[in-house]
Amino acid sequence: MQKLTQTILQRWQANIDLTAEALNSNVYIYSMGDTSHLELSVSCESLTKPSNDSLQDQIYRLVSELPLAQVESEKVSIQFQNQSYLLCFEVIFDDRNSPVAILAALTNTVINNSLSALLSLAVENLSLSYNQTLHQTPVSSELNNPVGLNLQNFINSFQEHIWIKNLNGQYVVCNESVDLAWNKKHSDIIGKYDEELFDSATAELFKSGDFQAIKANEPIVVGECERIDQQQKRHWLETIKAPLLDSNNELVGVIGITRNIGRHKEAQTQLMLAESVFENTKEGVLVTDRDGQITEVNAAFSKITGFSREEAVGQNPRILNSGTHDDLFFRKCGIPY
Numbered sequence: 001m002q003k004l005t006q007t008i009l010q011r012w013q014a015n016i017d018l019t020a021e022a023l024n025s026n027v028y029i030y031s032m033g034d035t036s037h038l039e040l041s042v043s044c045e046s047l048t049k050p051s052n053d054s055l056q057d058q059i060y061r062l063v064s065e066l067p068l069a070q071v072e073s074e075k076v077s078i079q080f081q082n083q084s085y086l087l088c089f090e091v092i093f094d095d096r097n098s099p100v101a102i103l104a105a106l107t108n109t110v111i112n113n114s115l116s117a118l119l120s121l122a123v124e125n126l127s128l129s130y131n132q133t134l135h136q137t138p139v140s141s142e143l144n145n146p147v148g149l150n151l152q153n154f155i156n157s158f159q160e161h162i163w164i165k166n167l168n169g170q171y172v173v174c175n176e177s178v179d180l181a182w183n184k185k186h187s188d189i190i191g192k193y194d195e196e197l198f199d200s201a202t203a204e205l206f207k208s209g210d211f212q213a214i215k216a217n218e219p220i221v222v223g224e225c226e227r228i229d230q231q232q233k234r235h236w237l238e239t240i241k242a243p244l245l246d247s248n249n250e251l252v253g254v255i256g257i258t259r260n261i262g263r264h265k266e267a268q269t270q271l272m273l274a275e276s277v278f279e280n281t282k283e284g285v286l287v288t289d290r291d292g293q294i295t296e297v298n299a300a301f302s303k304i305t306g307f308s309r310e311e312a313v314g315q316n317p318r319i320l321n322s323g324t325h326d327d328l329f330f331r332k333c334g335i336p337y
Contacts, residue, residue: 171190
């Protein structure tokens with residue numbers, strides 16, 4: 001195994017920071033050091049307890065006893081300070097399918113299918129980061145991915161509200177826009193259910209949207225609403241939800257995105273206003289395309305000329321020529337003839 005570079009370690013750290021928060025767990029990565037023995041490379045502890053050297057010693061002993069070349073995934077129950085914990089092991093492989101390191105996740109919750117899928121995705125991303133970094137061609141530093149790039153940083157760069165819920169309905173990921181919009185701390189959202197964050201009617205509405213997206217098996221618009229922000233500005237918000245699938249195309253949760261569609265609504269209102277003026281003006285009005293063909297007429301046009309909309313659309317304005325006016329008259333009126 002090649003020695004882990006600082007870039008790999010930084011990318012791994014960013015990955016497990018997000019993983020530990022999503023799983024509400026302590027995450028450790030042990031790799032082969034210069035002495036050919038496993039050593040702790042990176043770690044992140046999101047559990048409020050336990051977190052001390054004696055616990056890490058216990059985990060290290062369990063990791064050291066694992067046959068690195070044979071283990072792919074394993075779970076072990078451990079006791080510490082009169083509490084039960086589940087320790088999940090996943091092996092990180094290189095592109096030759098050789099073991100590189102072991103990820104150990106310590107949690108005090110039951111690991112269900114959705115959480116297992118998130119853990120597997122994290123390990124796949126760790127392997128991908130390792131292999132991409134090793135095979136990166138140093139043509140230009142501008143082409144290298146930023147060291148701190150991860151899912152959390154990525155979604156935080158958007159003004160839209162973005163979140164992910166697992167199949168149990170718990171929020172496992174959300175961006176800073178969600179924190180601000182809901183006026184809650186990030187830690188007060190992650191791991192919570194809708195019933196713990198909102199009133200019962202709102203919680204039921206949100207869960208109904210999740211179900212609709214899962215049933216549709218594609219992104220759908222589940223709601224629109226008008227919101228007034230702290231500066232008393234009005235915003236039209238649209239919420240889109242979509243099923244979240246893992247690498248095996250298995251359902252693991254729901255993605256939600258709420259975006260500001262105020263500009264779209266304003267344009268829509270202007271179009272409706274223009275349509276109202278077009279239809280209700282007393283003057284006859286016709287609209288042509290660039291080739292001079294009539295594409296629309298209003299009611300006054302039909303009343304004045306006697307041509308119905310169906311008769312006029314698709315025709316050239318020359319149908320209005322009664323022989324009274326010459327070509328110059330039509331050109332002055334701006335009508336192609």
